[in-house]
Amino acid sequence: MSRLPVLDWRKVVKVFEKVGWRHDRTRGSHYIMVRPEKEGLLSIPMHSPLKRGTLHKLIKQSGLTIEEFLQLLKDDP
Numbered sequence: 001m002s003r004l005p006v007l008d009w010r011k012v013v014k015v016f017e018k019v020g021w022r023h024d025r026t027r028g029s030h031y032i033m034v035r036p037e038k039e040g041l042l043s044i045p046m047h048s049p050l051k052r053g054t055l056h057k058l059i060k061q062s063g064l065t066i067e068e069f070l071q072l073l074k075d076d077p
Helices: 009-018 052-062 066-075
Strands: 022-027 030-035 038-045
Touching (some): 009 066
16 A cells, blocks of 8 residues: 555545545535535545644545545646
8 A cells, every 4th residue: 555645635626636536615615526426425634744644534535545545636726
């Protein structure tokens, strides 16, 4: 398993948007994303940087593997 990088929350949002997650609302300091074909939501803290543990949990909740997430991150211009 690869070590997760320290990332800004905006970069994390861009990766999740690539796989179909969309902004639903902002609640306080959390950016809420939903995916129409999947039940549930992602609550991304608008912190810079995101803690690695928080990022790991978001990746798991999104249904991606860490390797898939890192590949999508690498493909981002």
